Amino acid sequence: MEELVNHFILAYDNAKELILGIGETLENYYKTQGHDFSAQTFCSQFDCIMQYSLLELAAADGNVNENELLLIKGTPQHGDLIDYINSFYQTKFTWENVYYAGAGVLRSWLENNRQHMDRLAHEFINGFVTMDYSVDLDLETILCEKVAAISVILSHADGASTTNEAKAVPSTYISMVLATIRQTIQNLK
DSSP states (O other): OHHHHHHHHHHHHHHHHHHHHHHHHHHHHHHHTTOOOOHHHHHHHHHHHHHHHHHHHHHTTTOOOHHHHHHHHHSOSSOOHHHHHHHHHTOOOOHHHHHHHOHHHHHHHHHHTHHHHHHHHHHHHHHHHHHHHHSSSOHHHHHHHHHHHHHHHHHTTTSSOOHHHHHHGGGSHHHHHHHHHHHHHHHHO
């Protein structure tokens, strides 16, 4: 398990490094234009989107495993999905509640909070598209590769990657976010 954790942390750190670089570049640019943009907020948005998506993936096999939850909860450094959702309802929902809720209840909770994710993702997508469109690098493809690595590693955290987990990857929230980024960039060209 330790090796899996190390691979997950490395994969997440690689994605986070990309997102932080984009966020800092955008923050510096907008500052020169007299506008506000926060690299911290941009990174926090990514963390929440990833936690949401990885929870979808963890629940796909009908069993949220403790190892999966520890990875999902422990790796992000800028934002926390549970804190983000609690801020809307003034609740004290915890990661422990997620674990004991079971996969079915977790899927319902995720769906019930989708509108909050949509607002957050809209801002993230706008920032990412601005940067991706402005540089020669295909940042969306690079992020796709990094997210795929994270998802594959998480799918093995419970001891085995199931067919349900593999099938769930393309329908996770982050996949929708990446598809929207790709489509928006294509529309701009």
